Amino acid sequence: MEKQALFNELFQTHYPKVLRLCKGYFNGDADLAADASQEVFIKVWEHLDSFRNESTIGTWIFRITVNTCLIYLRKKSTKKEIRSEQFPNVANENYSHEIEEKVSKMYACIQKLDEMGKMIILMVLEGMEYNEIAQVVGLTEETLRVRIHRIKKSLTQCVQK
Known part of the structure; x- marks a missing residue:
């Protein structure tokens, strides 16, 4: 080609x-x-x-x-603060201000991760396979799984604060 x-x-x-x-x-x-x-x-x-x-x-x-x-x-x-107007307006009966706040908080929590953690979770959210992510970040797949578990736990705690 x-x-x-x-x-x-x-x-x-x-x-x-x-x-x-x-x-x-x-x-x-x-x-x-x-x-x-x-x-x-x-x-x-x-x-x-x-x-x-x-x-x-x-x-x-x-x-x-x-x-x-x-x-x-x-x-x-310079890091920008997340503002709700950055997110698209969705006309949906299931849409609520509460959901918008949770999404904003999740973005803010992701920004608090170290560079490796941020890179990993964004690729997970993108739906990449673990073996591909492991290649990109230079970790074994088992080490990656442990890191992902810790990142998810950290994000859950951050969002619940």
Whole structure:
């Protein structure tokens, strides 16, 4: 497959996941997440020829995404507070202010995690398989499972405060 066609396929397949992962890193800031996602795919294009097939291409793209988001966070050391207006308005009879508060609190609790914890939980929420996450973060699958358990316990305690 030629490079352009492969890139187009990768972009179509992975862009939504990359964007959601970036939004998780940036407290739901859609503009910043879109900028970082664009940067991710610039890097994918530039380094596509050097991909070594040591992992799946999706895992490689997620690693680039995590690194790019961390670089953005270091550059923009000012952290934004989560505001309820950042979340979409949903016209639904099941929607309540209480749910909005819980979602906001969960985002705030995720932001309190260390970088590794944040990276892991955002990939779990994205639905990635544990073996893929383990490859991205450089842990064994068993160690990852223990970390995920501890992260979930920590988030549960944080949200209940």
